[in-house]
Amino acid sequence: DAGVTQSPTHLIKTRGQHVTLRCSPISGHKSVSWYQQVLGQGPQFIFQYYEKEERGRGNFPDRFSARQFPNYSSELNVNALLLGDSALYLCASSSGRGNEQYFGPGTRLTVT
Amino acid sequence: AQTVTQSQPEMSVQEAETVTLSCTYDTSESNYYLFWYKQPPSRQMILVIRQEAYKQQNATENRFSVNFQKAAKSFSLKISDSQLGDTAMYFCPGRPTGANSKLTFGKGITLSVRP
Numbered sequence: 177d178a179g180v181t182q183s184p185t186h187l188i189k190t191r192g193q194h195v196t197l198r199c200s201p202i203s204g205h206k207s208v209s210w211y212q213q214v215l216g217q218g219p220q221f222i223f224q225y226y227e228k229e230e231r232g233r234g235n236f237p238d239r240f241s242a243r244q245f246p247n248y249s250s251e252l253n254v255n256a257l258l259l260g261d262s263a264l265y266l267c268a269s270s271s272g273r274g275n276e277q278y279f280g281p282g283t284r285l286t287v288t
Numbered sequence: 289a290q291t292v293t294q295s296q297p298e299m300s301v302q303e304a305e306t307v308t309l310s311c312t313y314d315t316s317e318s319n320y321y322l323f324w325y326k327q328p329p330s331r332q333m334i335l336v337i338r339q340e341a342y343k344q345q346n347a348t349e350n351r352f353s354v355n356f357q358k359a360a361k362s363f364s365l366k367i368s369d370s371q372l373g374d375t376a377m378y379f380c381p382g383r384p385t386g387a388n389s390k391l392t393f394g395k396g397i398t399l400s401v402r403p
Contacts, residue, residue: 218393
């Protein structure tokens with residue numbers, strides 16, 4: 177079975193630009209969560225979606241938004257990029273019934 | 289709110305030996321899940337083992353076992369017969385048992401296995 181997939185793998189953007197990151201969960205998983213991991217730190221929770229509804233939001237500015245589609249894939253959008261948004265963005269999927277979260281390989285975003 | 293503390297930033301172990309990684313998880317929730325994930329240099333986060341707080345039996349998964357002391361808020365990971373492929377950063381996030389709850393991570397421990 178395919179694991180969680182994310183695209184793109186790497187991305188370089190300029191300050192002020194917009195970026196869209198994509199995630200496809202494991203087949204049968206209905207919950208997707210997004211995390212930001214700055215180099216040398218643990219991941220920080222950004223959003224969680226279940227059955228296309230937002231179920232949780234971390235302490236991130238309104239420049240960050242997300243959505244989940246009918247096929248349970250998800251997009252994370254970041255507007256007006258700042259240098260501090262440079263990080264590894266991780267997507268995790270779960271069945272949504274209190275089970276483990278399985279992570280994708282991440283998207284490495286560099287803002288210059 | 290939950291707080292995860294991993295106070296040892298780095299550890300090193302000789303191949304084939306045993307190492308224990310420490311973690312504390314502080315929460316007001318009465319029931320929760322705890323996990324250990326490893327993140328090798330590829331940065332893919334891989335689930336190692338899971339522990340349910342209401343279970344008294346400590347989880348075991350092949351060479352990996354946990355020692356969960358609920359009252360002490362302690363959740364350590366023991367790796368037996370360490371292998372070079374165990375070299376990675378290790379995280380011990382936790383979350384309440386409610387559906388769709390988020391994982392709270394600490395800063396992680398960098399483990400190096402020496403040949």
